[in-house]
Amino acid sequence: MSLNGLPLALTSTGEWVEVTAVGGGRAMEKRLGDLGVIAGRVLQVVQKDGRGQMVVAVGETRFALGQGMAQKILVSPSQDKGNVRDECQAEGSCRRRPCRRGWFR
Numbered sequence: 001m002s003l004n005g006l007p008l009a010l011t012s013t014g015e016w017v018e019v020t021a022v023g024g025g026r027a028m029e030k031r032l033g034d035l036g037v038i039a040g041r042v043l044q045v046v047q048k049d050g051r052g053q054m055v056v057a058v059g060e061t062r063f064a065l066g067q068g069m070a071q072k073i074l075v076s077p078s079q080d081k082g083n084v085r086d087e088c089q090a091e092g093s094c095r096r097r098p099c100r101r102g103w104f105r
Helices: 026-035 067-071 084-091
Strands: 016-022 042-048 054-058 061-065 073-077
Touching (some): 067 073
Antiparallel strands (some): 016 073, 042 054
């Protein structure tokens, strides 16, 4: 795991962040990758409670993460704010397959 960024668990509700690295072993990396949490992907912290559990949004998908998983996802602040999908569709590059930004049409 890279040392660039801070753990997702330390972010605040409403923040937009870019994933810089995912640690925690092959099984966890595969599970998070299946959910769309990969290096370079922008996500938003939708909800966070005091015990460390949080809800994050990756594109139009939302899911919950526990404290342990959130500690192993390193992120950095993002200025993107989720506009990647609109740009991708405007380019017309998303056609029944993932494009370089990972979006489907």
